[in-house]
Amino acid sequence: MKSPDHCRSSTSILAIVACLLWATAFVGVKYGLQFARPLGFAGIRFMISGLLILPFSLHSIKSHFHQKSFIRLAFVIGLFQTFFLYGFFYLGMTLIPSALGAMIIGSSPLIIAFTAHMILRDDKLTWEKTLCLILGMSGVAILSLNRKPWTSAGMREMLGICLLICGLICSAVGNILVSRDRNDFHPFLLNAVQIFFGGFCLTLISFPVEGLPHWPSSPDFIMALGWLSFISAAAFSIWFLLLKRAGIKVSELNIWKFIIPVLGAILSWLLLPGENPEIFSVLGMVCISASVLFFHLTVRNKISRIP
Secondary structure (H helix, E strand, O other): OOOHHHHHHHHHHHHHHHHHHHHOHHHHHHHHOOOOOHHHHHHHHHHHHHHHHHHHHHHHHHHHOOOHHHHHHHHHHHHHHHHHHHHHHHHHHOOOOHHHHHHHHOOHHHHHHHHHHHHOOOOOOOHHHHHHHHHHHHHHHHHHHHOOHHHHOHHHHHHHHHHHHHHHHHHHHHHHHHHHOOOOOOHHHHHHHHHHHHHHHHHHHHHHHHOOOOOOOOHHHHHHHHHHHHHHHHHHHHHHHHHOOOOOOHHHHHHHHHHHHHHHHHHHHHHOOOOOOOHHHHHHHHHHHHHHHHHHHHHHHHHHOOO
16 A cells, blocks of 8 residues: 555656646747637647547546536536636737746646636645645736836737636636546546547637638647657646545646746747746745745645644
8 A cells, every 4th residue: 555655755756747738838839829710729739638548548438428417527627727717818928928838837827726716525624735725826917017018018918828717717616526426437538538628629619710720731730749649648647646535635736837837938938939937936936946845845844743
């Protein structure tokens, strides 16, 4: 039987891997949007992702697909975790720089923590989590305010920020739905179905909104689409696996997402022209890193005191 320390360590490692993968998505999305319209681009990405995951869960199809509860759960999660979240995300990313998008997404632990606090009885805010959230959000605020969205891009950037925040609220609901489910559904199959369904809905809605899609044959675009599809398949499967683990709290797991804006912004500065760091950006990243480190050390100290 695995010790609590071992389970916590493996959870932390897997959470970091998922966040590392998600951090690379901002550059890929921003690059791909140069070639394709947002909704159609998102739709085909997630349909491919669902197909990539399916071979790893074929053994679970017979036992799950005849259950109405599985189909219902997968479709509802697909609406919140893929259709609404990434519909808002892709539309928002057309309006703001990649680095700013990464920073705004960094507020997701706060939104998820408060949503979990309101909905889940066993996931209330503690003083440690509150302090971590304050530290992390201070970093996100510094990073965001440093962009001066009210002056540099006016209402366009503010609309993009609002769209991303709407997506984060939907993501919070999706995380809680996965965590609350007590059925023994295979997390990979659940992710494959929900992500394909969400991508299918995005593709359908893209036709009347954007017209028939035009997919360029550029190797760069194909590489970006392939990498983004892999990210979704791998990162969401890891996340669903962690959310289904016994004893995992939604708010605690999602504090690791404070890593995403740091890495996402760094990659944007390194890879995208016209996006460069400033002193306040570094200060914001220090606050975010401190929040994750403090939370991790607090959890380890609690475990070490358990007889």
